[in-house]
Amino acid sequence: MHSERIRLASLLDRIVSAAQAVELIEDGMTVGMSGFGGSGDAKAIPLALVERAKREPLKINLITGASLGKGLDGLMTEAGVLARRMPFQGDPILRRAINAGEVMFIDQHLSDVVEQMRDGHIPTPDVAVIEAVAITERGHIVPTSSVGNSASLALAAKRVIVELNLGCNPLLEGMHDIHIPRERPDRQPIPLVRPDDRIGSPTIEIDPEKIAAIVVCDTPETAYPILPPDDETQAIANHLIGFFEREVASGRLASNLAPLQVGVGTIANAVMYGLVDSPFSDLVLYSEVLQDSAFALFDAGRLKFASGCSITLSGDCGRRVFADLGKYRDRVVLRPQEISNHPEVARRLGIIGINTALEFDIYGNVNSSHVGGTHMMNGIGGSGDFTRNARLAIFVSKSIAKDGAISSVVPMVSHVDHTEHDVDILVTEQGLADLRGLAPRERARRIIDNCVHPSYRAALNGYFERACARGGQTPHLLEEALAWHINQQRRGHMLADG
Secondary structure, three states: OHHHHEOOHHHHHHEOOHHHHHHHOOOOOEEEEOOEOOEOOOOHHHHHHHHHHOOOOOOEEEEOOOOOOOOHHHHHHHOOOEEEEEOOOOOHHHHHHHHOOOOEEOOOOHHHHHHHHHOOOOOOOOEEEEEEEEEOOOOOEEEOOEOEOHHHHHHHOOEEEEEEEOOOOHHHOOOEOEOOOOOOOOOOOOOOOOOOOOOOEOOEOOOHHHEEEEEEEOOOOOOOOOOOOOHHHHHHHHHHHHHHHHHHHHOOOEOOEOOEEEOOOHHHHHHHHHHHHOOOOOEEEEOOEEOHHHHHHHHOOOEEEEEEOEEOOOHHHHHHHHHOHHHOHHHEEEOEHHHHOOHHHHHHHOOEEEEEOOEEEOOOOEEOOEEOOOEEOOOOOOHHHHHOOOOEEEEEOOOEEHHHOEEOEEOOOOOOOEOOOOOOEEEEOOEEEEOOOOOHHHHHHHHHHHHOOHHHHHHHHHHHHHHHHHOOOOOOOOOOOOHHHHHHHHHOOOOOOO
């Protein structure tokens, strides 16, 4: 059985237990792990690190592609394993430790992590832990349901631990396209001109002598919790579909739109479900995480091809898709995140980027990472990679949160991830604000009139009018600009002062 998945016979004697493999990891080391959006992550080694940390001091600096699944970040946090974490996370336990200052978190653009590693700005891994569906006759690694940073972490690491997951469908082999840019200054343009181009290798081509241990497991992929669409997300989708129809009618978009990038999360996923019953077909995704909605669009005959760096699905959808992978494998490609998110490629392809905002302000600045301006939620992820370079940069959000105590549209965002210069379209269930070609005062009026919940519209209008009376290219009342956030922190409602 193992020889079918480990096809280089000389590696068979490197099969060890997870407990034996983690002895390769020493206190203070930098460790790279596969995983992006809760898929393709190592599953046995993190648990073995947790067990070892119960017996002896053990802290590591952890670099991944993005978030890990199965609560692994939280388990390692509770065990005291994580000293430093980058570049993205989505675990509530780790989040609390980050905001308490117990784990140092480096929030990075996902396309830029490997580049910083190449330039020596962040350390290269001492050990890389990579989940695999197989090891080839040449000792190359076949990833599972994500690529993320796995290839570059494995190439850069001194030693590699492979987690061979027998629970992954072997048909994943052949779905990956791993292209590694050359070192600068001799780097050539990335030769990807269509979303379905294949420009690299189907495997991670490492020297098999670097594989220090192989841990065999049989662990199902993480089921990603995704809420179903609701009336508000359907309204957001309807506003977007109407906008796309007008863009097609004006000749600014083709009838199959343009390559779509969709951020991870419930709202963005639900919005994409809205395209199932839209008039658009032959759609193409050029994105990071391929979620349930991508496969719903495939099944509805709306989606022609999808390029991403991971497949992250809910339990029911994952069981169906991975059991019938042959149905999709020729229409899906998985790439390293520095290629899936690369600004050069996003600009060349002319993607439509659809990402989720925590909040945005009356001029179009977007906060996608910090609650109340100080507390990390998950991280910037790949939204910045796409937003600045998109043909159309779109952000979606419900207009209120916490039963109306919080408005997602505020006078001034408490933290800026995406500036007004990069944001084209804002959408809530209330409506859509097209900000293209507008000056700041025009943008503010468009946003207030179209995106704000009725219970906050009068207050925002009042703020804007008083700010305009004071003057400025981008009018503000600095003494009041963050008053809503202060109210919410102190009194539990942004309009607590009336």
